[in-house]
Amino acid sequence: MLVLSSPSGAGKSTISRALLERHDHLAMSVSATTRPMRPGEIEGKDYYFVDQDRFEKMAENQEFLEFATVFGNSYGTPREPVEAELRTGNDVLFDVDWQGTQQLKQNARDDLVSIFILPPSLEELERRLFSRAQDTEEVVRGRMAKATSEMSHWAEYDYIIVNNDIDESVAQAEAILAAERLRRERRVGLPAFLRSMGVGQ
Amino acid sequence: MLVLSSPSGAGKSTISRALLERHDHLAMSVSATTRPMRPGEIEGKDYYFVDQDRFEKMAENQEFLEFATVFGNSYGTPREPVEAELRTGNDVLFDVDWQGTQQLKQNARDDLVSIFILPPSLEELERRLFSRAQDTEEVVRGRMAKATSEMSHWAEYDYIIVNNDIDESVAQAEAILAAERLRRERRVGLPAFLRSMGVGQ
Numbered sequence: 350m351l352v353l354s355s356p357s358g359a360g361k362s363t364i365s366r367a368l369l370e371r372h373d374h375l376a377m378s379v380s381a382t383t384r385p386m387r388p389g390e391i392e393g394k395d396y397y398f399v400d401q402d403r404f405e406k407m408a409e410n411q412e413f414l415e416f417a418t419v420f421g422n423s424y425g426t427p428r429e430p431v432e433a434e435l436r437t438g439n440d441v442l443f444d445v446d447w448q449g450t451q452q453l454k455q456n457a458r459d460d461l462v463s464i465f466i467l468p469p470s471l472e473e474l475e476r477r478l479f480s481r482a483q484d485t486e487e488v489v490r491g492r493m494a495k496a497t498s499e500m501s502h503w504a505e506y507d508y509i510i511v512n513n514d515i516d517e518s519v520a521q522a523e524a525i526l527a528a529e530r531l532r533r534e535r536r537v538g539l540p541a542f543l544r545s546m547g548v549g550q
Numbered sequence: 551m552l553v554l555s556s557p558s559g560a561g562k563s564t565i566s567r568a569l570l571e572r573h574d575h576l577a578m579s580v581s582a583t584t585r586p587m588r589p590g591e592i593e594g595k596d597y598y599f600v601d602q603d604r605f606e607k608m609a610e611n612q613e614f615l616e617f618a619t620v621f622g623n624s625y626g627t628p629r630e631p632v633e634a635e636l637r638t639g640n641d642v643l644f645d646v647d648w649q650g651t652q653q654l655k656q657n658a659r660d661d662l663v664s665i666f667i668l669p670p671s672l673e674e675l676e677r678r679l680f681s682r683a684q685d686t687e688e689v690v691r692g693r694m695a696k697a698t699s700e701m702s703h704w705a706e707y708d709y710i711i712v713n714n715d716i717d718e719s720v721a722q723a724e725a726i727l728a729a730e731r732l733r734r735e736r737r738v739g740l741p742a743f744l745r746s747m748g749v750g751q
Contacts, residue, residue: 467743471747471748501749510732521732525728528729547698
């Protein structure tokens, strides 16, 4: 389980997309949400769209690895699709905030690697948020305040990437993914491989 | 501190050389030894050549991070040059066996990342040892026995690389090095950087 968190505008979506495109063994976790479907969104790809009753029932039944309510809409990570991916040997990528990360750590049976992505500076973050040209100044101010608050949780993450350059940041995230797959405790086939060479432990 | 261990013939020297060539911030640890200098060897580059008295004095004074005696010759890693490299912010690469790795873990004040390199198979290891064409069959048999014994310590290492393909193995070692440098606890400049953005912890 690979978690990417960052304040809005730090480049997390771009990095996630690049990782998913280049690594077949990596699957994006799809959240369930109660918010209405937007034009162009696809059920089961962007989100699982559910009504409030269904969401609450899923939460009660502990079907979520993490969930939260933001601006009146609920979002949650269903446990079963994640565990199905992990069972096939795939890795799963999560785009969640620091609270989601904390819940994942508590609720996930499988192990979790977390990366926090920082902007190179507050000025650059502000510039990126404005250059999206889709938000009003007031919304950007709100996002900047939220960014500072989100960033205060950097120390709860395993790895930190400062996103000065998107290609470099993608390469760094790929290095983390590659290295973590080489960790001894994840090399599940190794003991048998070594026994085949006459090597015990 | 980055430790590479492997049985003789698994490709450790080739991987070490490639890492050192490509990464300026990585320095090879140079051992002290009591064995005689061989033609072409350079004092302070291949080894620090010392006599038995000097070696024993260094060991008594705890000037070694690890040391051992093999076939009557003593080898040891002097502490001071390693710590000098680490103080400049460089990483230091160690080519030691499992016993050296254990001693480094105990004696090093700084943190240590360890990689064990495995051959793709015993047959391939044997083939590589023979193809060096410098050892007699008896020597190769001895190395094979030693290899099995060395490999039995694979579970004491952080990462495992199976050296099927040298380029891929170098890339994997580079990914580990890159990822470990991104670990939060090693990002010593980050708290100040974040404070400059108005972010506490």
